Amino acid sequence: MKRYSVFAIAREAMRHHTGWERAWASPEPRPSYDVIVIGAGGHGLATAYYLGKNFGITNVAVIEKGWLGGGNTGRNTTIIRSNYLQDPSAAIYEKARSLYETLSQDLNYNVMFSPRGLLMLAQTHHEVRGYMRTVHANLLQGVETEWIGPDQVKRLVPIMNIHGPRYPVLGALLQKRGGTARHDAVAWGYARACSAMGMHIIQQCEVTGVRAEGGVVSGVETTKGFIGTKKLAIVVAGHSGQVAEMAGFRLPVEAVALQALVSEPVKPCIDVVVMANTVHGYMSQSDKGELVIGGGTDSFNNFTQRGSFHHIEETLRALVETFPIISRLKMLRQWGGIVDMTGDRSPIISKTPLGNCFINCGWGTGGFKAIPGSGWAMAELVAKGEPGPLAAEFGMDRFRAGRFIDESVAAGVAH
């Protein structure tokens, strides 16, 4: 793999850009691998990358039904933060956030990480108390957050109306090191780095069955034939339940649609990420100038990658009160992704009833920000067969044991 650098740009400028290589190879599958990762989204590719980087396992295939990064990795609102209340969540999301800081250098691929700061607005007195508690918890967890008053919020985001009649802004939780990154670039960067280590990324190859005998997986049936493997990692987000069923076990997961939308591009008007959880809306501005807006999930089981109009309407209605300036903006595009929600709204990084099969799912509405940390923890689980400190609390057995990581109550909303 040729490195990207300022010298590479200069060299290619001299020869009409004829020397750029393909970022990753598209090989035909080998008969078998040491590890197969199902799902070439951010989490799957990051799992493969850290298997190679941290554990030297490079005989790996990442199998993808569609194209890489074409699921939720390409459908989220690109927010990165780690201001969680519960210790296990704060640990893994903070690991992810800190890996994002140097990810561009690590991958030699610009993921455009922009630590522009992230505000979570408190618009009820209950939220004020909740976020103050989170700030104290974060202090103990080593996550840098602070509580700021409404005047400071107004200084940071001049376009915000802090005196809204229904939802006045009473303050905010600020994570200065939170921000955004370019979501596609995260998948592309990991894919390029995996390919450079000799891993196979096999797109347009759907897994149709998992072959297992005596509690041990021997390989997967795919649309490109049978591929053998010593270990299997299932990292497929919305379709986790379907792949788990092929492997013969059932998950505490339900799939629902989560929608997002972008406005027409406008001049720079907001340079932090703002989340308003009482009204279920969040907004940031992309480098192109579009306002990137997300809301809550739709509420019923759904695999269609599109959601109900009234959810968008609710999100925008609330955001217009907080940001009156956006009331006449046209919305350009709207889309949905299928998110896998667990009972306690926390992810699963876990062993399964099959000895050499591992699963990473349940990231629900908050997967993008976790990609590097999730891949890091999953790679350790796959390589060693036992979870490391980051993944230990996220086992599936927590539902039987009643050991929830209850971010659904802690966050009160999709997170």
Place this chain on the structure above:
Amino acid sequence: MLILECPCCGVKAEETELSPGHEAHLKRFGPGSSDEEFESYMFARKNPKGVHFERWRHSYGCGKWFLAARCTATLEVFGTYPAQTSEPPPDIVARIKARRPEWEGCK
């Protein structure tokens, strides 16, 4: 927009009038059951990509619970029926089989 006919009051209700109540026909387990049974009742879900039986409440209408058969892959509705049933009624099953010949039945 999802539209379900409430079998209690007969109103063709659109989604904003309704509240979803997730998977229907769960077998309940309580005190005295094994940990596996209780976990499975509390958390494990069929979550099918296809025919799904689920509970709904006509919350901004008559307020009653009812059950619906719906396809999660296409959002097609096969029918609604009263909540006081332990399995899908034959007419609903027949309609699903007519529309989805490959359907393996209510597992």
